[in-house]
Amino acid sequence: MATKKTMTINMGPQHPSTHGVLQLVLELDGETVVKAVPHVGFLHRGVEKLAENRSYHRALPLTDRLDYLAPMSNNLGYVLAVEKLLGITDEIPQRAKVVRVMMTEITRIKSHLVWLATHALDIGAMTVFLYCFRERELIMDMYEKISGARMTSNYFRVGGLSEDLPAGFEQDVKAFIDAMPGHLETYEGLLTGNKIWQKRTRNIGYISAEDAIDIGLTGPALRASGVDWDLRRDNPYSGYEEYDFKVITREGGDTFDRYTARLDEMRESCKIIQQCLDKLEDGPILADTPAVCLPPKKDVLNSIEGLIHHFKIVTDGFKPEPGEIYQGIEAPKGELGFYMVSDGSANPYRMKIRPPSFVNLQALPQMIEGTMIADVVALIGTLDIVLGEIDR
């Protein structure tokens, strides 16, 4: 009798379908995964430590680099947290709130497009990848128009926005959301009824609602297991209570359900963006809190008062009163939380980021163990992880 032997192999950190630098140590019995141990931290940059050593305004660009596929969601989470810490949440002007919602929903589509593209590519569907990146390119162009950068947007500010929308921007958005439902149908036409896709996703990586809550899953991954929880509806921020949208849930809790849930979320995002366009009215884009907000660039360049104001805020910053707050938002991948502690100085005393991917990745071993090695890439894809925010 030969003894049963298992083999241990390394997957990553240099592996295209680990979506960055994730290392998985897999113990295999033939083609079946017996045990999987994820190793993270290869991209650790010390964002939390860096933030403790710079003022609130200057810590904002660090957040772009967390989930680099959804920079504006990170920006929003951070500025909302700082605004809550300052107690100026109610003073954000309506236009700024609407633009914030609009841009984060565009960001959600952008993030989900990359998820769909890479997830399908991992499973072998190359065509979808090319289509998704074609649409994502349009969003990148919008990003470039409003912030000057395609990825690290840094567009929101504590108190509002850095700049108003450029002329003609609304038409771009309108054209995009009008075309998007048709594109989504194209993706679905390529995948949903596809026999190979169904075989690779149905009943793969099942997770029950209780297990999902226990392990801390959030976002579409949790809702696909049947938990009806969306922070946009349940703990609304930035005026989300004024929008009419459905929270997409599924009952199956497998990879296929997570796929359809995210596709439907993109449709809901398009609806929210349409409502934003309807709500968009002229008005100020920064709160009337001169002690906190940077003055408009026009004033900085043309008046001595504006220059001094700018100088004071950049060099001294603002000092929230001591205390601690937690602000969570519904980022594309799940709950993105910022826990901020102020000691009354101009720097955050502690900034803890709760990245959705970090917590969601914890569920991976439990989902992988017992499946075939070919499903590992499908399961990494379905969790929609980004190593930038896992490692911070």
Place this chain on the structure above:
Amino acid sequence: MSQAVVAKLKQEFPAAVVGIVEHRGEITVTVNKDDIVAVCTYLKDSAGYNFLCDLCGVDYLGTEPRFMVVYNLYNIESKERLRVKAAVSEDDCCIDTVSGVWSTANWPERECWDMFGIVFNDHPDLRRILMPADWEGYPLRKDYPLQGPDREPYQGRLS
């Protein structure tokens, strides 16, 4: 609602609750670290705080006890948040794990150990998570230099 839970908690564990603070509408309950597992089990099973959003450490260098371990809880039914904190001193730098209460505490506790050197007793897998396994020191402690060990402090760009 959260106030009612806190009042009940105080009634249930009169010796464990050492402080209640409200700031910007959020309630923070400070408890004795010896009772953390009992308090968390109670909050999960009897008060409905079934979701642990986040767990992290904070270093209050210069105060005694030096560290705080912070638990951000969420009730999926009532959509409410509650924060529980427990102080940990530098000499006895350990606290019981809550990974038996919520499995999701596993990685955040590892991160807290990695960054602050706080030991979680009975943790199933207490290894470093973000830093390399052989790293010395705890980067998020306030006395750990920003530029890393054995390096000159950054002086700004010369040109």
